[in-house]
Amino acid sequence: MEELVYPFDGRPEPGAAIDIAPGIKWIRMPLPFALNHINLWLLEDDGGWVIVDTGLRWKKIRQLWEKVLAGVMGGRPVNRVIVTHYHPDHMGLAGSLCDRLKAPLWMSRADYLMGQAMLLGREQGPSDQAVDFYRRCGFGEKALEAFAREGYSSFARAVEMPPPSFRAIADGEELSIGGRIWRVLIRGGHAPEHACLYCPAENILISGDQVLPRISSNVSVYPMEPDANPLEDWFRALESLLELPAEALVLPSHNEPFRGLHVRLRQLQKHHRDRLQAVTESCTGGPKTVLELYAVLFGRRISGFEHMFAAGEALAHLHYLIEDGVLRRQPGADGIDRFAAAGGRG
Numbered sequence: 001m002e003e004l005v006y007p008f009d010g011r012p013e014p015g016a017a018i019d020i021a022p023g024i025k026w027i028r029m030p031l032p033f034a035l036n037h038i039n040l041w042l043l044e045d046d047g048g049w050v051i052v053d054t055g056l057r058w059k060k061i062r063q064l065w066e067k068v069l070a071g072v073m074g075g076r077p078v079n080r081v082i083v084t085h086y087h088p089d090h091m092g093l094a095g096s097l098c099d100r101l102k103a104p105l106w107m108s109r110a111d112y113l114m115g116q117a118m119l120l121g122r123e124q125g126p127s128d129q130a131v132d133f134y135r136r137c138g139f140g141e142k143a144l145e146a147f148a149r150e151g152y153s154s155f156a157r158a159v160e161m162p163p164p165s166f167r168a169i170a171d172g173e174e175l176s177i178g179g180r181i182w183r184v185l186i187r188g189g190h191a192p193e194h195a196c197l198y199c200p201a202e203n204i205l206i207s208g209d210q211v212l213p214r215i216s217s218n219v220s221v222y223p224m225e226p227d228a229n230p231l232e233d234w235f236r237a238l239e240s241l242l243e244l245p246a247e248a249l250v251l252p253s254h255n256e257p258f259r260g261l262h263v264r265l266r267q268l269q270k271h272h273r274d275r276l277q278a279v280t281e282s283c284t285g286g287p288k289t290v291l292e293l294y295a296v297l298f299g300r301r302i303s304g305f306e307h308m309f310a311a312g313e314a315l316a317h318l319h320y321l322i323e324d325g326v327l328r329r330q331p332g333a334d335g336i337d338r339f340a341a342a343g344g345r346g
Helices: 059-070 094-101 109-120 128-137 141-151 154-158 230-241 261-284 291-298 306-323
Strands: 018-021 024-030 037-045 048-052 078-082 105-107 174-177 180-187 194-199 204-208 249-252 327-331 337-341
Touching: 024 059, 037 249, 059 094, 078 094, 105 109, 109 154, 128 141, 128 306, 141 306, 180 230, 230 261, 230 306, 261 291, 261 306, 261 327, 261 337, 291 306, 306 327, 306 337
Parallel strands: 048 078, 078 105, 204 249
Antiparallel strands: 018 024, 024 037, 037 048, 174 180, 180 194, 194 204, 327 337
């Protein structure tokens, strides 16, 4: 069986860096939850730097950035801040970093606007539609109250308001950074327009969350777009990345840099195909709610904020199967949706 290769020994210490290649540095910031870190990348650029991703809005990360800016980066200017997508651990500190460093923000248009939209309602509570979205998944009243009280505002707590202007990057665009050309690869599934960066000369892919070596990225349906089918976008993205060289060095946002891109892409495809099969078999045995499918999809107890991510990922698989004509949705008189085989009864 083919395996991934991890060419670097160790990981960067907080506030320090590991050289990936001349002018490409790996730094690592902590995160205050189960996935306890994020990898960020520094690219040397004409006497200054380009930062790729920022970490989330958290005092500990702010303090580490001070150390990195003065030490690893030598106090040199920052020419650009590139954010791969709008999620808090990537976009969280973009506002203050861009403002303080007088650096423009570069990211995809859809993800910049999605981040802005997620922050616009931060002073108000969740809409009735958002609460109903999770009620239809099977959330009880206590879980719905917790979502209204804490879950809805979790994004705003972890993300600063981004700069009021930005530079949109597009699929296929070529960015010149420090004498290297980096091609922008916009792919969907995990985020609306997640941006990867590929350098053909070095055969290096900054993959963000689009390809991770040890875990699968969350692919979810959210209340803002309740009928979305992100898993279809995800499969399309994985297939398209197989066009890159198999031996590319992949710089992911979590875990360690690795080689074996094609191996990992096939593993991720199989992982989700297996999940689809398991969901199909479960729903063929009788109508199931989203919560009843947790055991099939995750095989462990889900608690706290994980409920929102788990519900979204379960719906992503269900919507894919509905679009494929395999399952159908059954709205219940109790306000909870159930999912059954398209040709079945119940």
